[in-house]
Amino acid sequence: MQLDVNAHLIYEELEIRNNPILQLSTRVLDDGFQINGLQIDASNARSRLTKKSKIDDVGKKVVLRQIAYEPNVQINSDELGQEIRCCQALNDAYSDPFFANVPKDPKKYRLELLRYERFNSFDENNQMTRGIFKMPSSRIVEPTNYDHQYAGQYTNPKGDVYSGSTELRRGSVLNNLIVDPILPFTAYLKEASQLTQGLENVSFDPLNHSVKVIGRGNIINVQSVMSFDSNLFLDQNSSLEFKFMPTGSEAVVIFEPGTVLTIPENSTLIFSGSGKVILSDGVVIKLLATEDTKNKIIINKSSLILSDGATLDFASDANSIIEGIGNIIIQSTASIKPSVPCSLTIGHSERDNINIKVSGNAQICLENPYIDGYTTISMQKLTTALNFEDGGSLIVGANGIFEINVLNGELSRGFVSDLSFRNNGTLTIKDNGLFVVAQNRMLTTFNQIYDFSWGGFCANITGGGFVQYIDVNSLKSFLGKVFALESDLFTDVAHMTFDKLALLLASKMPSTLKVSTLLESLNGIGAVVTKDKIKVDLFAGDTVISDDDSGTIYGKDVNKKAFTITVEGKRN
Structure with missing residues (x-):
């Protein structure tokens, strides 16, 4: 039995025994699913069918990816999500004449990238097929x-x-x-x-x-x-x-x-x-x-x-990666709990989509005061939902670092759709622990920031360690001690951003500031974040008194001399 290109097979029941089926088309059913069964392998066929070659001007054979648009395809530009990130991966990975000819308008550019990703083979390793993308894996072949x-x-x-x-x-x-x-x-x-x-x-x-x-x-x-x-x-x-x-x-x-x-x-x-x-x-x-x-x-x-x-643990100084599309589930008192200096990176390319759920007194715990080094988990270059619910915990303590949209302290793309500690979930940032966040950004070429859903209803959130926010504009980056006293942390917020979350965690209370935020820094002296999100370090002995609706901050220095800080971050 052989199915050729563009062949369709419609059946209610199909029993595949010992006869091999050569599946030349990777999309053979009307409903878009492949045939699955014994001795079916379309990988060789895909490598032939998704490429074409030509001879260039100097006689060198080059391989081109076919471009084939479907007519009258409707694309919702507001539903960028994973498709956009897939496109960025494509853009990053390959130099293709296509990208030199697309419109410069950002909206049109995103649409063209989306169309390109959706209707073309992805690369020479056959990681994308038209309409259905099946991540590459091989079937186990049993001996005769x-x-x-x-x-x-x-x-x-x-x-x-x-x-x-x-x-x-x-x-x-x-x-x-x-x-x-x-x-x-x-x-x-x-x-x-x-x-x-x-x-x-x-x-x-x-x-x-x-x-x-x-x-x-x-x-x-x-x-x-x-x-x-x-x-x-x-x-x-x-x-x-x-x-x-x-x-x-x-x-x-x-x-x-x-x-x-x-x-x-x-x-x-x-x-x-x-x-x-x-x-x-x-x-x-x-x-x-x-x-x-x-x-x-x-x-x-x-x-x-x-x-x-x-318990998931690591060898000393190990650097490990979890990548792809799937779920990480930690439940029933299980844990990710490194006992030695190490790093785990979750996410490797913008195609990755990994949801993490921690529940039932399970935990991710990055805390070990007795080691010489750091235990780090970095969430980067992926779409993810992080749910620490129903007794699940994220604990970042001594020598622990947990990063979101950041890798080793440097900005990285990523999209968190949901970050939740509902129903007795716990976020604990202890002394000498560091919680690092950056905005949701799908493309480095655009400044579009995406919000996420925050779940804080019936959450347990405690501080003592530090939260760090990293921005593309270094003037807007800041680090502050976690006090976790703001009421918005303990409710559900449909449209949260990571700069706002970091400020809520680090806001020093009580505060008389209306539109600015007072922080306590590593040196204990402190800083303020203005209405325009500019961080300004304070001097020893400074006292911040108030601000007004325009964002001007008023205070006195160690000599009781008045000073102001403008919304742009200029001290007078």
């Missing part, structure tokens, strides 16, 4: 014949070493897992099968070992230390749970340096129980999904879940 097959429960009473290609059939349990670093071993977990580690540590060698997961409900029971080195693979529409078992010693799963861990579309990776996941330096976790750009929706999101007391 397995060396070993298990059904039911196998205890391995003699402690034999497992080797060869090993199939765990539906619902089967393989106990006392032992591997030899020299002997090849590939385990295929299929449909609610379980692999249980013995009391010995298991290190899956990148050259000889791999674990492949097909279907849902699969479990690996961890009883000691288990490590992976880019040799854990999940199929699409699959799930795997690492279940930490109580054995008297801490159960740990380690992802070795440079590991790339991909969670395909509509798949879930879960860590549960009293144990620890450790990300080493250079680990990248990729969350995949399917974007329906025609209907402006994301479907088949993947998820990374920490549950039931599991």
Whole structure:
């Protein structure tokens, strides 16, 4: 059976057995979905069909991306959202003659970028197909014949070493897992099968070992230390749970340096129980999904879940990344809680869309006064909703830094649609903790700022540490001690901006100022932010008395001499 370009297949039920289907078109159904089944691979076809080549003036072969607009397409310029950021990624990544010819008017430019992104192949790696964008992932291909097959429960009473290609059939349990670093071993977990580690540590060698997961409900029971080195693979529409078992010693799963861990579309990776996941330096976790750009929706999101007391930790000085499109869910007393200096960056390109939900007494905690260095989480270059609700907590304490739309203290693009601590959620910025924010900006070429929804109803917000706001205009950047006394913090605000949030957190109370804000800086002397959002540092001994409706600030210096500060930030 072969489906050619522009072919359509309409069916109510389709059973695909052992015959391969060559799918030359990546959009073969009227409803816009691909055929999914055994031995379907359109990747080679896409690489041929989404490119065209020509010979340039000097005889060099060049590859062009096709441009094909759909007629009478309606685009709402107010619904920029993720599409605009995708376009910016395209603009940043490639030098294309298209961008030299688009209108200079910003509104028209955005529309042209949006049209380009929506109706063209994305790049030479086939990361975009027309109408449906399916993030790149490969299906797991099973061997024709397995060396070993298990059904039911196998205890391995003699402690034999497992080797060869090993199939765990539906619902089967393989106990006392032992591997030899020299002997090849590939385990295929299929449909609610379980692999249980013995009391010995298991290190899956990148050259000889791999674990492949097909279907849902699969479990690996961890009883000691288990490590992976880019040799854990999940199929699409699959799930795997690492279940930490109580054995008297801490159960740990380690992802070795440079590991790339991909969670395909509509798949879930879960860590549960009293144990620890450790990300080493250079680990990248990729969350995949399917974007329906025609209907402006994301479907088949993947998820990374920490549950039931599991902790995500890091190797010392590790720099790790979580990127792509999906969900990070931390629930039921689980946590992201680094114990050593390290950094985690969430978001890698403007296409990324990762929602984070923390609930059920779970937490993200960046606090460790006993380390020499900092633990940092940076949210950047992505669309995200951050929800710390129903007992979820964000704690930034000693040597901890949490950044939004910022990377390592420098501005970065990003869009937070929702930041919420409703219903007993907690935001705690403790002594020596730093909470860093910058405005929502989707494109560096435009100054458009986007607001977000703030959820503070029934929130617990406490201070003592510092909040830093970074602006493209350095005169508007400021740092202030968190007092968290403003009433607007404890209600829901539909249209919040990050400069306003930072001022609400840092506003020193009580204050007689009407339209300006008094801050306490690191040196304890303080500063004021004028009506026009210009920060002015105060001198030792200064006393701010009042301001007026025009924004002029009045005060006295250490010698009781009067001074004023204008709305533009000039001191007289």
